[in-house]
Amino acid sequence: MALDAGPSPQHRGGEALPGPAIIPGMTERPLKVLIAKPGLDGHDRGAKVLARGLRDEGFEVVYTGLRQTPEMIVTAALQEDVDVVGLSILSGAHMTLLPRICSLLRARGMDDVLVAAGGIIPDEDVPALKEAGVAAIFGPGTTIAQVADFLRANARPRE
Amino acid sequence: MPTPGRGSSATPGSAGADALCEAALAGDRRALARLLTAVENRTPLAEAALRRLHPLAGRAQLVGVTGPPGAGKSTLVAALIAELRRAGRPVAVVAVDPSSPITGGAVLGDRVRMQAYASDDGVFIRSMASRGHSGGLASATTAAASVFDAVGFDVVLIETVGTGQSEVEVAAAADTTVVVEAPEMGDEIQAIKAGLLEVADIVVVNKGDRAGAHRTAAQLHAMLADSRGETRPGRPAPKRPEVLVATAATGEGVAELLASIDRHRTTGHGADGESARLHRAEAQVWSVLVDRLHDRVRALEGAEELDGDGWSGAGEWLRSVAAHETDPYSAADAILEQLIGRRVAPGPNE
Numbered sequence: 347m348a349l350d351a352g353p354s355p356q357h358r359g360g361e362a363l364p365g366p367a368i369i370p371g372m373t374e375r376p377l378k379v380l381i382a383k384p385g386l387d388g389h390d391r392g393a394k395v396l397a398r399g400l401r402d403e404g405f406e407v408v409y410t411g412l413r414q415t416p417e418m419i420v421t422a423a424l425q426e427d428v429d430v431v432g433l434s435i436l437s438g439a440h441m442t443l444l445p446r447i448c449s450l451l452r453a454r455g456m457d458d459v460l461v462a463a464g465g466i467i468p469d470e471d472v473p474a475l476k477e478a479g480v481a482a483i484f485g486p487g488t489t490i491a492q493v494a495d496f497l498r499a500n501a502r503p504r505e
Numbered sequence: 506m507p508t509p510g511r512g513s514s515a516t517p518g519s520a521g522a523d524a525l526c527e528a529a530l531a532g533d534r535r536a537l538a539r540l541l542t543a544v545e546n547r548t549p550l551a552e553a554a555l556r557r558l559h560p561l562a563g564r565a566q567l568v569g570v571t572g573p574p575g576a577g578k579s580t581l582v583a584a585l586i587a588e589l590r591r592a593g594r595p596v597a598v599v600a601v602d603p604s605s606p607i608t609g610g611a612v613l614g615d616r617v618r619m620q621a622y623a624s625d626d627g628v629f630i631r632s633m634a635s636r637g638h639s640g641g642l643a644s645a646t647t648a649a650a651s652v653f654d655a656v657g658f659d660v661v662l663i664e665t666v667g668t669g670q671s672e673v674e675v676a677a678a679a680d681t682t683v684v685v686e687a688p689e690m691g692d693e694i695q696a697i698k699a700g701l702l703e704v705a706d707i708v709v710v711n712k713g714d715r716a717g718a719h720r721t722a723a724q725l726h727a728m729l730a731d732s733r734g735e736t737r738p739g740r741p742a743p744k745r746p747e748v749l750v751a752t753a754a755t756g757e758g759v760a761e762l763l764a765s766i767d768r769h770r771t772t773g774h775g776a777d778g779e780s781a782r783l784h785r786a787e788a789q790v791w792s793v794l795v796d797r798l799h800d801r802v803r804a805l806e807g808a809e810e811l812d813g814d815g816w817s818g819a820g821e822w823l824r825s826v827a828a829h830e831t832d833p834y835s836a837a838d839a840i841l842e843q844l845i846g847r848r849v850a851p852g853p854n855e
Contacts, residue, residue: 375546376609376634401610406634411617418623422616425629427538455535 377501378406379430382419384447387437388412392464396432399490405497416443420450423459429501432493433480435465440475448479460501464488522553529656530561534629540652541631545645547796555648558655563782565654566770567661569679571641571701574667576685577711579618581753581762582662586619586628588756588763589660595627597653600664601643604634611635615664629653640674641665647678647789668701676704677788680781681769683707683762684746686725688718696728705729705746706769713750713758722750801844 381397383390390412397409408426410419423431431451433444444463451459463475464484472483482496525543528536543551570578570585582598589596600615613632622628631649638644642665653661665675676682684705696702708729710722726748747765751758802819822836 376611397612401605401612402608404605404608404610406604406611406613408613408616408632411620414620415623418620421623422630424535425538425631426613426616427542 376404376406377430377497378408378426378428379432379497380408380410380419380423380426380428381432381434382410382414382422383412383434384414384416384419384443385435385437385439386413387435389436390434392436393432393434396434396464396490396493400494400497403490403494405494416446416450419447420454420456423451423456424454428459430460430462430497433461433463433465435463435467438466440465440467441471444475444480445478452479458502460497462493462497464493519553519557522550522557525550526554526557529652532626534626537629537652537656538631541649544648544652545633545643547645551648555651558652561656562651562654565650565658565661566681566766567650567654567663567679568766569663569665569675569682570685571665571668571672571675571682572685572711573669573687573690576667576687576690577753578664578667578685579615581683581685581709581711581751581759582615582664583619583621584751584753584756584759585662585763585766586622588759590622590625590627593627594659595657596660596662597628597650597658598630598662598664599633599646599649599653600630601633601635601641601646601666603666604636606637609636629658635666639672641668641672642674642678644792647785647792650678670698670700673701673704677784681706681766683709683766685709685711686721687712688715688721690721693724693728696725702729702746703744706744707762707765708746708748709758709762710748710750711753713752714755718750722748798844802840 379400381393381400383393393409397407400407408422408428410422414422419431419433431447433447435443440463444461448461451457451461461480462482462484463480467475467483467485475483481500484493484496522543525536525540529540540551540554543554568585570582572578579600582600586596586598598615598619600613600619602611602613602615604611611634613634615632616630619630622630633643633646633649635641635643642663646663650661650663663675663679665672682704684701684707686708688710702708702725708725710718710725712718730745730748749758749762749765751762753759819840822831822839825831826833826836
């Protein structure tokens with residue numbers, strides 16, 4: 347019998363329900379993810395579907411919307427103190443924008459933030475992006491569950 | 506017995522808290538962000554930090570922005586940021602969005618409307634999930650606002666979740682409460698219902714370029730500002746909010762709104778402001794008290810073994826209530842008595 351009236355997903359049984367995005371060894375706290383659209387393409391359906399899907403996986407998702415500069419994204423990540431930055435890009439400018447975001451994150455002391463990207467990114471660009479600091483690239487056909495599991499497994503525990 | 510004004514500073518987490526507070530006070534935005542995370546997660550470090558920062562707070566104007574979903578709160582907050590920055594005033598925002606009662610997840614979308622200040626150190630926006638707290642705020646919202654206050658932001662805008670009629674908690678958290686309405690959201694009867702509009706210091710009808718905005722404002726004005734609320738001894742006088750029309754998306758009417766907020770800051774800091782601050786202190790202390798009691802009740806819940814006084818733990822009482830041998834009131838009194846170590850004073854009717 348719980349005296350706590352608040353929702354506590356951890357205490358609910360049932361295999362079918364998604365687990366909360368808690369970092370192991372921490373106090374109860376959902377993982378916080380920034381979803382941003384860098385650059386000039388106007389296609390944000392994928393980012394919105396992902397934001398909603400991660401919500402259903404128990405993440406706290408900060409959605410910042412379209413046409414973000416790397417500076418805007420990094421400032422938002424810093425102010426929100428997120429665990430993960432997720433970048434959706436379909437414009438083809440990923441080789442310019444994603445490394446720039448990674449280096450700005452490092453420059454502002456956020457090298458413990460996990461960076462992942464999704465969208466239309468050719469396979470031959472993946473090694474260079476990983477080299478630049480993007481931990482994972484999710485192409486078309488990726489399921490929400492795959493993304494959620496990856497983020498839970500790879501977001502770095504912080505104090 | 507400790508007396509007011511003599512807080513203890515040696516608490517768990519105080520070493521790390523001092524370092525983080527120093528950095529945040531010196532203008533380190535990353536440290537500020539981490540401090541807010543600790544506050545949101547209610548860690549021991551946060552408590553130590555809030556003890557340290559409390560004496561430094563109390564200078565900022567805390568402005569609550571509340572109203573129904575889609576009324577334009579975030580857009581209006583963005584417009585207020587622009588107006589405040591034009592005057593060179595540093596501004597922080599705490600924007601609350603709801604957490605899922607099913608998964609605990611949340612989509613925090615208020616930043617979408619507040620994008621223009623990436624390289625401006627005079628603006629700091631923090632989203633917060635309500636995490637099961639009802640009332641329109643998150644349980645850590647007041648504490649987060651107080652951190653912004655302590656590190657020197659002139660204005661802290663507290664944006665609530667989209668509210669219904671009765672989520673009035675923001676009024677206790679803020680010096681000035683702005684209720685945002687949209688045109689055609691209701692008639693004069695809506696305006697005289699109890700709840701949200703009662704706690705408004707300022708009512709803004711947003712989307713002022715839409716048909717019906719001015720009529721909505723006139724109706725609200727007639728019911729809220731013109732009606733002479735009678736003053737009776739021993740009862741707070743009804744507020745008579747200013748009613749404004751603004752179009753947040755174009756910025757029209759926003760300068761007037763800020764002027765109205767500033768007026769409330771100067772004129773509201775008489776007897777009224779004092780009672781607002783006392784009200785906030787009460788809310789803060791009670792919330793900590795309830796948390797502490799809650800923690801101790803939960804600790805008791807697990808304590809099954811007999812102690813020296815023959816206490817058998819809360820579990821025994823719960824089972825007894827479940828079996829209808831004890832009523833819930835007697836059980837609660839017995840648990841409370843155990844917690845505070847003495848008999849609870851009987852009420853006036855006993």
